[in-house]
Amino acid sequence: MLMLGILLVGLPAVVLAADLVLEPMPDTLQVAPEGTVSQDDQFFSTAVPIIKSMSNGTVPLGSQQMKVNSAYSSMKGMKISPERYDEARATLAYLYYSVKTGEAYENYHDTKNSVASTTTGVEFYDLAQIYYQTASIWWNRIAASYPKVTLYKLPAVSDTFPDDDIGMGSVLEGLKYPVLMEHRKPDPSKPYQTDEINTTISRWIEDNIESIPLNKSERNDESKGYYFIMGDDVSRAKSTYVSLTSKNVPAEFLETANYIDAFLYYISQAREYYNNYLTERTNIVSATDGRVPYDKSKSYYEEAQVALNMFRDKVAGVNSTTTIPEFPMFDEVPLGPQLDSEGTLHDYWGGTYWT
Secondary structure (H helix, E strand, C coil), X not given: CEEEEEEECCEEEEEEECCCCCCCCCCCCEECCCCCCCCHHHHHHHHXXXXXXXXXXXXXXXXXXXXXXXXXXXXXXXXXXXXXXXXXXXXXXXXXXXXXXXXXXXXXXXXXXXXXXXCXXXXXXXXXXXXXXXXXXXXXXXXXXXXXXXXXXXXXXXXXXXXXXXXXXXCCCCCCCCEXXXXXXXCCCCCCCHXXXXXXXXXXXXXXXXCCCCCHHHHCCCCHHHHHHCCHHHXXXXXXXXXXXXXXXXXXXXXXXXXHHHHHHHHHHHHHHHHXXXXXXXXXXXXXXXXXXXXXXXXXXXXXXXXXXXXXXXXXXXXXXXXXXXXXXXXXXXXXXXXXXXXXXEEEECCEEEC
């Protein structure tokens, strides 16, 4: 292990890591100029429920992580009164390093479970520990303001990945799964960004659904569903979702915005579970054929179509009959090589394993 002395936004800390570089928090809070109105109330009314939601749980992952990141993104540029600036800065740092902890922990499990990885992923767990230590230091600076809140836990390196947060968040009318981050509430004092949302989602649908080649040879002989769900833009659906939730819209467009958010969130969940299916189905050391993550992916995928149905006739530029492609068949991806009870490797072909 390599001893690193690092400076974290004015906070000195000596930590252990394996050739890792810790990202400093972007220090973008501003002190409200004398004679102007601060955004203290808005800042802390956003922070308090987020901090409480992390209490007595595990490191923010998945949708919870996106919720924390969205709050951080909306708070980081606010103007804070001099009296509360230090508290706000510590709060922002706690949220930022909590997100970084979760990202590093997810990278650890992704690397650990990847068939292409050349490491066990422990370097990412080491990084998660560093971020967690940093988050805990900032937490200690604000903990007195949250007497009933406890710091979340970082699972041990040997623990399995925590269950998904399917029970968290709120469910929109007509949909099956909760969406953790609802769209921001309308702020009539700020410019509305409805056109930006309409442009983003209409272009996303055009680029990723409407432009799918009809000729199978142009899709590398893949089904339309596989071609779609494995697309580069689809892999970034989560970041697009997080970005859109912070856009200001008028009250009459809020419901539509929430369904657009849900569509992108469900697509991102479908992609994540489909990646898990691919890993389980093709990994030489996997003990399953990938059925469980496949079914979860398909369920989120189908729910994405339901969400699309809710807004497609309300957004200019989106065809009112647009549908996402049929979900890939379970056996479109063949099983990978398998080891028999004697340790002999067999290739899978036509329903039979051959030496």
